[in-house]
Amino acid sequence: MAESSTVPLPAKAAVRLSGWLNQLGISPLAFDDTLSLINPLLTVHRLHARIVARQVETGTATTLVLQAGPAFKGLKPGQFVMIGVTINGVRHRRAYSPRTVEGHANRFAITVQRQPGGLVSNHLNEQARVGQFIEIEQAAGAFTLPSPLPAxxxxxxxxxxxxxxxxxxxxxxxxxxxxxxxxxxxxxxxxxxxxxxxxxxxxxxxxxxxxxxxxxxxxxxxxxxxxxxxxxxxxxxxxxxxxxxxxxxxxxxxxxxxxxxxxxxxxxxxxxxxxxxxxxxxxxxxxxxxxxxxxFAPAKPSGDPHARHEVRIVRDAETKSFQAAGDQTLLIAGETAGLSIKHGCRQGICHECTCRLNHGSVRDLTSGERIDGEGQPIRLCVSSAMSDLDLESLN
Ligand code: FES
Structure with missing residues (x-):
């Protein structure tokens, strides 16, 4: 198992330097790109992790042990980390639940189960190799143990x-x-x-x-x-x-x-x-x-596949429209219509696809409940249309 020999730039120093450069008009992402040429683990805005070990768990699941850089802020057990991979020139992000690896700062393991038709899960099972770098984000999520701990x-x-x-x-x-x-x-x-x-x-x-x-x-x-x-x-x-x-x-x-x-x-x-x-x-x-x-898996709506609902979505004062069938999530329906919709996990966890439902009714696929439009937030990746909809993007 090869280890990096590069001495990591302290995360605080990198963040401070990035801030100074930003004041001089140099983009933090450009600074990150420069750091990533030296060592991808040094980046402070677009984080990376190096695969340091790989283990087959079952015929369809593989564990990858990832070493993140000093800018990674750690994680609570039960939280998720977004992983980004580029497949055929398109960047995809998915959420995985990491386990910390004792004795190593910023080292954690994710276990990736193949999903039927799962672009990212199949890619990671087949293509991920020790020594490769993949994009990660800071840990997030509230599926964690309570404090104080119960008996x-x-x-x-x-x-x-x-x-x-x-x-x-x-x-x-x-x-x-x-x-x-x-x-x-x-x-x-x-x-x-x-x-x-x-x-x-x-x-x-x-x-x-x-x-x-x-x-x-x-x-x-x-x-x-x-x-x-x-x-x-x-x-x-x-x-x-x-x-x-x-x-x-x-x-x-x-x-x-x-x-x-x-x-x-x-x-x-x-x-x-x-x-x-x-x-x-x-x-x-x-x-x-x-x-x-x-x-842990994308939601599957069971609504009427023949129903067609008009969906209008406002983002940055611009309105876009598409049609959604009853058996599609709103995220899939929008993407099928060619829209680029902000999203992350596609599983209802990260809330990046959240929109305000101003008019119409949707089925929340995580709770099974119907939500009628009164300005409530809904997640497009786990909602299906039950009527025509007016939405407003919140991200
Ligand atoms: S994409 Fe993460 S909640 Fe919808």
Whole structure:
């Protein structure tokens, strides 16, 4: 594993120098470009990381260990980092949940699961090599452990939705092992379960950790590999998350923080279970608010594919129009019409595609709820049109 021999320019000095040059009319990005010729890790505005290790996790998932430069501000377990790659001359950005690597400043690992038709996930699985540089952004996101830490935490994951939970679990085991934690992890089979060995080891070395691995095809979509999952045969289970399971495994599940990340069916099930518990248990207030959800894959609308809705979007006093079908996200519909729409993760996490809904109705694909236009913010990547719309870009 080759290491950089360049002595890093202290981040504060680089930021200060960039500020002075900016006052002289020299663009910070031009300064970054110059730094990146010396060493891409020195940049302070457009950050880079070098791939220092690569490990195949399953037949469809690869972990990349990334070394960021001194301008990277670190991360909280559970947050996401936007990764930028250029494919066929077009820059694409996606959100990944990193795990910190102990003993190395600004070093973290991302695990990339191939998605069916996933441009960036397939590119990273096939093309990423040790020694390459990729663009990164500062960590962000609120899918993180509460402060102060509670005595017990519940994690529910499906497929590659394990990555933010794994980051939080590793953090708890390393630094707060008196905290009790339960992980309920759905995957199509053990072969498809990312971190299977690491989780077995965690369960055998952390007495406060309850690990429940469930092989089921009900919550986890086909992995896109084209091969049959070993769980898809006669032994395939249709086990889903339900309140009985939670009651058996974690009797006080309504009273502790819960983190759920996975495919839409799993997230929908969790949302419904916590909502039902909140509506029938008036003595235990705030149940629904204890459930934290994070999507890991682009949303798939199920509206009428034949419906055509007129969408007008105002940005910088300029109005653009396009048509959106009921089974398209507004982001996809706009891009299909040739519009360049500001976006980041495409998963409802980064809020870069947020617009104000001034008129019309949309379906929020993360909550399933209908939103009627009264000036509310909506995210185009996880919203589908239910009528003609008037939108105003907020970014
Ligand atoms: S692109 Fe990130 S929330 Fe829509």
């Amino acid at each position: 017990e935490v519940l994690f529910i994951a499906g497929g590659s939705g394990i990555t933010p939970s794994m980051a939080m679990l590793e953090h708890l085991q390393r630094h707060f092992s008196k905290t009790k934690a339960t992980l309920i992890y759905f995957a199509r089979s053990r072969d498809d379960r990312i971190f299977a060995k690491a989780l077995d080891k965690m369960a055998s070395t952390w007495s406060g950790f309850q690990y429940v691995a469930i092989d089921s095809v009900a919550n986890t979509p086909n992995d896109g590999s084209g091969r049959a999952s070993s769980a898809a045969g006669v032994s395939a289970s249709q086990q889903v998350l339900d309140a009985d399971m939670l009651g058996r495994l974690v009797p006080n599940w309504t009273k502790i923080p819960a983190y759920c990340c996975g495919p839409a069916p799993l997230m929908d099930a969790a949302r419904a279970i916590w909502k039902e518990a909140g509506s029938t248990n008036w003595k235990n207030t705030g149940i629904a608010a204890r459930l934290h959800l994070e999507a």
